[in-house]
Amino acid sequence: MKAVLLDAEGHYQVAELDEPAPGPGEVAIQVAYAGIQWGDTMLRDGHFPAPRPFVPGFEASGYISAVGEGIDHDRIGTPVAALTAAGACAEVVVAPAVLSLDVGDLPLRTAGGLGWAAPTAYDLINTATRVRPGESVLIHAAAGSVGTLAAQFARLAGADRIVGVVGSAARADYTARFGYDQVVLREEFPTELGDERFDVILDPVGGSTRRTGLEQLAPHGRLAVYGNLSTYEPVLADTNDLLMQGKSLITYNSNLLSRTHPERLADSARRALGLVSDSTVHVDITAEYELADLATAVQRLAEGATYGKSILRIA
Template sequence: MRAIGFEENGGPEVLRTVEVPNPDAGPGEVLVRVAYAGVNYAEVQHRLGDFGPPDPLDIPGMEASGHVAALGENVSGLAVGDPVAVYLPDGGGYAEYAVAPARFAFPLRTSLGEIDLRTAGGVALVLPTAYGVLAGAARLRPGDSVLIHAVAGGVGSAAAQIARALGADTVYGTVGSSDKAEYAKRFGYDAVFPREDFLGAVRDATGGRGVDVVLDPVGGPTRLASLEVLAPFGRVAFYGEAARHPDLNLPLLPLWKNNRALTGYTIGDVSRRAPDVLRTHGLAALELVASGSVHIDVTDILPLAAAAQAHERMQAGRNVGKTLLAV
């Protein structure tokens, strides 16, 4: 089968088209003929080497949509030909066929209608992450105020909508460049601020109280400043290191003395240690898409062979919404 892979870490140019054998579905797995593969920053990090070197050829891609092509042993609730969105904890989505754990294969025929394959190509990583960081890590409660960093990306654009669906009262966002602010506002943000000076803007908008929840995939100075805008008993939930800053060394006493909390979320750990929770989050988020409460904004669809171009745009921060590869 045709796939996109890399044999060494590096820039987008290390991605190349390869021919590899079709994978087989093992026990508890499904084989999917891929229609669309979502492009995510985690795959940029994978290529750069943040998760280690390839062994010996890695095929990136952590989410995809398509039709079930085969079922492994002990798989129930799915049939060959069913349309699904799949989360791929070990990658493999940039290919004509991908193998996914059956529990992370989400049916697209829901009680509220069928989700199309194009939309579904960008949901199986983004939606469980956005839902999980809000409902799980941040413990979002009805009436909470929320600040979300990097709001123009796939998770950020979904997180605002999911926060509203979970009962958030006020939702603010930040962007790294002014041209993304107007785009982000379409997802229900009350206000969108430049990230470089959000601290004062949030304090002004909240009358000095601060916000109950901050979602941060950026890291570094953004994470430090986020602690400063927390209301009493507020939580910073972080789920990435997009800016690739060194790890922070934080004193704990200021958290105690200011009634602040810091919590983390990574979908990989949830998939390994609480897979049923991940499935529950994914199914709940897909119901929100099917109901129309959450819109997945697919802004760019590129051919599979253009994966390097998609990575280049994402690494440079020029992407908005969701980018897919048409397989």
Template sequence: MLAYGFKSNGGPEVLEEIQVPTPAPGPGQVLIEVAYAGVNFAEVQHRRGEFGEPDGPGGYDVPGLEVSGTVAALGPGTAGPAVGEQVAAYLPAFGGYAEFAVAGTDFVRPVGALPLASAAGVPCVYPTAYGVLEDAGRLRAGETVLIHAAAGGVGSAAARIARALGAAHVFGTVGSAEKTGLAAGLGYDALFAREDFVDAVLEVTAGRGADLVLDPVGGAVRRASLTVLAPFGRVVTYGDLGRHGDWTADVWDLWKNSRSIAGYNMGDVARRSPAVIGEHLAQALSALASGTLPHTPPTVVPPAEVAEVHRRLEAGGTQGKTVFDIARRG
């Protein structure tokens, strides 16, 4: 089958069009004929080698954490979606940039009335957004939320979900001042430039601060986020876009200022509590299909542009969600 992968870790230029064997579903798995594959920052990390060296068929690894498409086959003894059903799936072991992908039934859900292109951007981004808000963040109605990397896939999904869950105010930060004008279209009350968000957040909240901060950036942004927390405020960390080194928080500071730090890692949840991912995926697909949760259609590009898409994503030059139209090779 056709796929897009890499044989050595490195920059976007290592990605290439390849031919690899079509995977066979095992027990508890389904084979999906991929229509669209979502693009996520974790795939940049995968390509760079942050998850190890490639060791797939022929020495290639195929990125891709989420897909939509049609069930082509079920593994032995598998009770799951019917062959021919349109589904979306999370792929914790990657493999989505390909004509076919295998997924465990815990991570596969019918798309319902949601278009396949939109559904491809749901399985990774939306369960993560629900997870950082509800599971790790313990968001309650009436609270104020601050979202870093606000124009990205998780950020823009989290803004809308936070509002649907009853947040009173939703603010965000972006890496460039040019993006601050996107606030209304992305569901925010306001967006601030990330380099000077502290004063802006305290001003707009009359000095109280935010109840919940979602941070995939790390480094100085993570440290500064603690200073804008309201009493009993929480910072939820779920990434390290800036590739910063380890950071140790001062427990004395957390205690004396009634602050908390929590973590969310989708891979860990998928390993130890896979049903949670499936529940959030079903929740998101249903809310998006019904219109209860508004969303912006993704940017659809041919997979031949995989290297360029990775370059833009790595440079912070993307907005919202990008998906590859796997059937469109050119």
């Protein structure tokens, strides 16, 4: 099969490899599309430890072509969207059966755009912070795949005001399509928001953004941390100060959840999938690349040159 390899120098190349076989509890998937996400940039830059050469790709859509021990053979031929530990940038990938969700009539191109962003955005709004009707929500990295979905899930949860933060005017124009009441440029943040306080803040950025977020929480507000786009610098919080205002600092790690409680992640992914399938929520795929163009795709994502979701067409 054809697959992309990431070598020790951080270079990508298309190679011929043997097809992987599913083990117990796994399925093999003939890949139609592979999703591109921030984890790909972290892997390339050495923030994810992985032996090189390595077949990247953490999300895929396609048809189940084989099943491992303990998996119903009737699943063979089923169209699925899958979350993987690696290997999706290839013609065949192995994935946990529990994280390979039947997509029914949903086009595989759309299914390829769900990836980790869909359950992450769903959980941030509905499980981690539990947005309530009438609450206000501030979302950083609002133009990305998680941000565009989180705004839609927040509105469905009854949020009364949703504010996004982005890095450029062009990204602000794009982000406004997803139900945000206001979009603020990062260079104008937090000044543009004055003394406004929020019930919920979603922060994948870190550093000074995180420290500001703790100050921006309303009483009983929740700050959800799910990444470090700008820096891995530690941010300290005084729990006594949080206690006095009833504020909460929450973390969310979908990768860890996939290993400790995969059924929980699968349930959230299935709920998000249902909302996409009935057109209640829109996955916006803005860039599609060929297998040989993965290096370009990852670099454009790292530079902030893409909006919404990028995918790789495999077959």
